[in-house]
Amino acid sequence: MRVNIDEIKEAGIDRRWDLPREALDAIVLGDRSGWRASGGAHVEARIEKLDRRVFVKARVTAELAGECSRCLAPIASRLPFAFALTLVPADEYDEQESVAAEDKAHHPVAGSFDPQHAEEEAYQGKVVDLDPFLREQVLLSLPEYPVCREGCKGLCSVCGKNLNDGECGCDRKVPDPRWAGLAKVKLT
Numbered sequence: 001m002r003v004n005i006d007e008i009k010e011a012g013i014d015r016r017w018d019l020p021r022e023a024l025d026a027i028v029l030g031d032r033s034g035w036r037a038s039g040g041a042h043v044e045a046r047i048e049k050l051d052r053r054v055f056v057k058a059r060v061t062a063e064l065a066g067e068c069s070r071c072l073a074p075i076a077s078r079l080p081f082a083f084a085l086t087l088v089p090a091d092e093y094d095e096q097e098s099v100a101a102e103d104k105a106h107h108p109v110a111g112s113f114d115p116q117h118a119e120e121e122a123y124q125g126k127v128v129d130l131d132p133f134l135r136e137q138v139l140l141s142l143p144e145y146p147v148c149r150e151g152c153k154g155l156c157s158v159c160g161k162n163l164n165d166g167e168c169g170c171d172r173k174v175p176d177p178r179w180a181g182l183a184k185v186k187l188t
């Protein structure tokens with residue numbers, strides 16, 4: 001979805017569009033958690049402008065198919081998520097970056113993180129393509145360890161049986177080292 005900056009009036013604009021299944025699939029293929037597109041994605045965005053900064057608030061619904069990270073059962077998911085972005089003109093963005101870098105040099109903080117800057121992205125020219133940002137946000141929103149249901153028992157680590165179908169009787173107890181000492185204590 002391309003938006004011409006000049007078309008964004010004071011009241012803001014609303015844009016809705018659909019990503020076809022193939023496009024969504026191409027995005028999620030880049031993820032390691034095994035998601036595939038089972039349908040397309042629907043996007044609803046509110047776009048506002050203040051000076052040269054563009055604010056995007058979007059709601060996305062993506063049709064996905066995956067695999068339970070515990071029992072490997074197939075999962076069909078209609079994943080809804082929302083994101084907000086501030087698009088800053090590239091020249092302003094670079095300036096800000098160098099100021100931030102200077103700040104950091106003066107006050108070095110280990111692992112310092114500026115949440116306000118985190119959701120800012122640079123744009124160039126008059127026409128902003130929202131697709132790269134959408135792609136990034138979809139990838140960020142994919143559950144890394146999806147489960148087929150809350151409390152899925154997973155597979156037996158010994159025999160591989162799906163424990164949701166019942167116990168297999170294997171001894172999966174791993175002795176807890178914290179109790180090892182206690183076991184030696186004789187009760188008198």
Ligand SMILES: [Zn+2]
Pocket residue numbers: 068069070071072073147148149152153154
């Ligand atoms: Zn499961």
Ligand SMILES: [Zn+2]
Pocket residue numbers: 156157158159160161168169170
């Ligand atoms: Zn077992």
